[in-house]
Amino acid sequence: MVLYVIGLGLADENDITLKGFEAVKSSERIYLESYTSILMVPGFKERLEKLYQKQVILAHRETVELEAESILEGAATSNIAFLVVGDPLSATTHTDLILRAKHSSPPIPVKIIHNASIMTAIGSSGLAGYNFGQTVSVPFWSDDWKPDSWLERIGENLNIGLHTLALSDIKVREQSAEDMSRGILRYQDPRYMLIPQLISQILSAANSQKADYLDPNRTLAIALCRMGSEQERIVSGTLQELLDMANPSQEEAQAEEAEDDADELASEADLDKRRAARAEARAKRAFGEPLHSLVIVGKRLHPLERDYAASYACPGSNFIQVAQDVYGCKE
Template sequence: MLYIIGLGLADEKDISAKGLEVVRRADRVYLEAYTAVLLVEQSVLEAYYGRPVILADREMVESKSDEILAGADEKDVAFLVVGDPFSATTHTDLALRCRQNDPPISIRTFPNASILTAVGATGLSLYNFGQTVSMVFFTETWKPASFYDRIAENASLGLHTLVLLDIKVKEPNLQAMARGKIIYEPPRFMTVAQCASQMLEIDEERKQGICGKDSLAVGVARLGSDNQEIVAGTIEELTNADLGNPLHSLVLCGKKMHEMEWEYVRGFAIDQTKFDSIWKRDYAGHN
């Protein structure tokens, strides 16, 4: 059987008791390590679980899944996922391969906290969120703006938008690849400030004011950990926000932000007076 086990968001102790039981008896244990990362090293997990963990990078999961699934029709294989098992489509694809295997491989999943639910710590109601979007690192020649259209659709309904920020783990250096060498770039994690700057850049091009300088937003970092950070303000203010170490996410507030949501979020504001003024001018009364 393949067990897809959610690890939660912070450290080795966020795994469920049921999930931990499976990990300690499974024939092999894999850790998916590219759609998200825990806030502790692999060695910490291994010490807590009392057994070795095989790191499953993008290449292994997407191109060599047969190695992960080998023998899983007869033995127990644990596949560990940061957050919740099905927060990323990669894991749905792995489950489909189990169904299509000959013979089929049984699957069991253990859910856990993910950013999709933990973002409720901002005080913004999960019922008032629209489509989740992703923000990738811009380059000088590549600045994809499809996220803006999804945000615009959410904004038309007055809904909040959760923006998931890009991470680069074990990314090959393209110049080295062109010379026939495999060299990996150092890990990179997008910050709230970088995301806010890129949002402003596209908004200035589109001139729709969907995520303009005075749009209210909330930046979060390391949700679920002992040192989580939540900061609220305008998009412009968040371009200078320092929330420390990864992982970061950003929420663009919808115009239907309820008074109770405002009351809670304002407690995280960089400039509470400014935050209140913009909310009363642009957001209050849109429910």
């Protein structure tokens, strides 16, 4: 029989293709890969099950990477569907599972059914797909782990004038380092990197490496938020302008400072959590709920791209001016 590897599209259960839907209906078991991305609707597993009228099994990272045989079991006599949000072989690949199927004895036929992903949705920004370079993924940093090898890829793209798609990290079903060291099986709440943190880490990495190609006031960028959903939001501006969108107003900052000063019983850790929650709320107010991605605009910017992207400019943005004066993108 067949292992179907099926793209679900970007937003909800209705984005699956007709070909993918028919493959699901013909499958004995259905797995949903649940750690590289999510559908942007609550209760997505139940919604898929209602549409398919079949049970959907969540495939966590450990299942896919360490227990692939359990997914392939029985594929010699029945169809198996492996569902991936977006396109199954686009931003995230599952080639190991596919190779295991092909190299099993006897080999299991594999059928890939493609769908839309953030890699194709970037066209909504107004930028041409031909003008994009390498895509990068920016992981959450911690106090003692701040990988920044992806910055070099951004620099390589910008050096030849190409745009860069930066994918923000998500953490689903993750354990803390402390729990892992103690052997405690406990998962943290899901976390999704939002535009302000994504930009802040990019600029911090550039500053650390003394990279001069990401001046926040002279680098154009486009925030792509909840692409493909009813709440899709696209915002363009300089990196600094996008960051400023999530800053508190003067009145908000004063009120928050007064609240913190008045809470004499709060520990510094409590205050840090409170400030992080406020920052997250402001980021969501500015850019919407996750998932978020960012395009860093390269200098091979065409006037048509400029004008289209500028239609999404944040209030008071200097997008057109920077495109003309810094990028040399003139009529």
